[in-house]
Amino acid sequence: MRVLFLHSNFPAQYRHVALALAQNPNNQVVFGTKNRDVNLPGVYKVIFEPSRNPHPTTHHYVRPLESAVLHGQAAFKLAEQLKIKGFVPDVICGHSGWGPTLYIKDAFPDTPLICYFEWFYHALGSDADFDPTDPLNVDDIARIRTKNAPILIDLYTCDRGLSPTNWQRAQFPSEFHQKISVLHDGVDTDYFKPQPGAKLVLPNLDLSGVDEIVTYVARGMEPYRGFPQFIETLAYVQERRPNCHVVIVGSERVCYGKSLPNNLTYKDLMLKKVPLDLSRVHFTGSLPYGQYLQVIQASSVHVYLTRPFVLSWSMIEAMATGCLVLGSDTAPVTEVIEDGKNGLLVDFFSPRKIADRIDEVFNHPTRMTEIRANARKTALERYSLANLLPQHLQLIKDIAS
Structure with missing residues (x-):
């Protein structure tokens, strides 16, 4: 043929x-x-x-x-x-x-x-x-x-x-x-699979001693994927959880939607707007697949926010690794995630509520074990x-x- x-x-x-x-x-x-x-x-x-x-x-x-x-x-x-x-x-x-x-x-x-x-x-x-x-x-x-x-x-x-x-x-x-x-x-569920006890060590980032890791992955840092809301969320997270670190994977660009004038990036805009302890926020840029896999395998909670738009591969890949995915209550996320069963859903526009649900993950690890297993099961049954x-x-x- x-x-x-x-x-x-x-x-x-x-x-x-x-x-x-x-x-x-x-x-x-x-x-x-x-x-x-x-x-x-x-x-x-x-x-x-x-x-x-x-x-x-x-x-x-x-x-x-x-x-x-x-x-x-x-x-x-x-x-x-x-x-x-x-x-x-x-x-x-x-x-x-x-x-x-x-x-x-x-x-x-x-x-x-x-x-x-x-x-x-x-x-x-x-x-x-x-x-x-x-x-x-x-x-x-x-x-x-x-x-x-x-x-x-x-x-x-x-x-x-x-x-x-x-x-x-x-x-x-x-x-x-x-x-x-x-x-x-x-999604290659033989490649994207859980790694129990995984610790995050990248060439320029060692978080092997950190127990609370929030991850965010997108091709670009843009409103379509909720980047501004995520940065606002981190202010609450850092105030409540002094030992929590955040890993942001993606390029400093706009892939979908409008760019800002004068070559200003949304990363620059939001970091000027929201004061954060940047020693606990790690921007990795785009990563090779192997390092990206390490990030989501070590994730405590993976935040995926999107407008009602094209579903990112990264959300299904995170679920396949047994990540606890906290997704926006928007289509097509809700086509995949059932709140409390194989992930958690939250209001796209509410950084405070996003932070509340991140707290929920850290405060109830036993309850989250079943949700993680169901996330992997969903990936295997529907997206393998x-x-x-x-x-x-x-x-x-x-x-x-």
């Missing part, structure tokens, strides 16, 4: 499935991407590059669409080069929204396309209008609607779609739901890569044939 993957940020959601397909010598796996830095054994990586950036005078509603078109054009040219070399895929798997899938069916009209549908944008009722202190204006509403243009083209064009959670699938227009299956990417990867492979095989 010949399989073509398309994702600007190789390998992203396709890491495990591309590797599994490449292990079969009867398969030929080609991955089109912009990422030159990473390689996977057996996967033939090919690079596409947009011919230019969106023009600065393009209307700002349309700029994401122009970017998608430029990416789609680059992927189409790549497809033409692959055809010249004799490669015609039996099936194409691509991430929708950024553009590489836009014209791929024009290049390979007889090849079925499976699109990964991660998010459909709404001005009202999900992430964009979630924070009452950050109201939308008419310009925002129109811009958000227009962002769906390339996704709508993919919804029409693709033969099958995938979304990782029911919440994310529910954001798409109901008339397309019959095309979209809910199938999570899966060992169970979900065969379903992904079977779907690709079925669609290809």
Whole structure:
């Protein structure tokens, strides 16, 4: 079987499935991407590059669409080069929204396309209008609607779609739901597993003598993932628990939502606003997987806050290690965590209540033991890569044939 993957940020959601397909010598796996830095054994990586950036005078509603078109054009040219070399895929798997899938069916009209549908944008009722202190204006509403243009083209064009959670699938227009299956990417629960008695020792951080460790993990430090609320929470935690340390994993950037003006970061903003004992707050930056695993294995309580938006892999990975996850009472967290059973839920906007629940974890360790075990059980039963990867492979095989 010949399989073509398309994702600007190789390998992203396709890491495990591309590797599994490449292990079969009867398969030929080609991955089109912009990422030159990473390689996977057996996967033939090919690079596409947009011919230019969106023009600065393009209307700002349309700029994401122009970017998608430029990416789609680059992927189409790549497809033409692959055809010249004799490669015609039996099936194409691509991430929708950024553009590489836009014209791929024009290049390979007889090849079925499976699109990964991660998010459909709404001005009202999900992430964009979630924070009452950050109201939308008419310009925002129109811009958000227009962002769906390339996704709508993919919804029409693709033969099958995938979304990782029911919440994310529910954001798409109901008339397309019959095309979209809910199938999570899966978490390697053999890798992300508990380590009883784990102590946290990283190259530049030794917390082996610390018994109370609060962890927070996100790609960026931003309002979408509750970073401001988390920093405000720490003021209460430090006042109440003088021996507690906090480990924050992530980059000092904004991955989702609005950036601050004048290159100000949310880390700078919040540390100026909230006085903390920084000797007990440790910013690690992004970490290699092995060190990140050590952080969550040693965690006493792992705080995961998010607007109603895309669910982070990190929350399921933390649950798989038996972490006590304190999550925001927002979709899609509530699709996974049942309060008091396999984790704890809390009001996203209440730092004091978040701190109260952190206290609850430390004050009732025996009660939390069962919750930790149930978190691991949930990851094994519903999100284990060992169970979900065969379903992904079977779907690709079925669609290809």
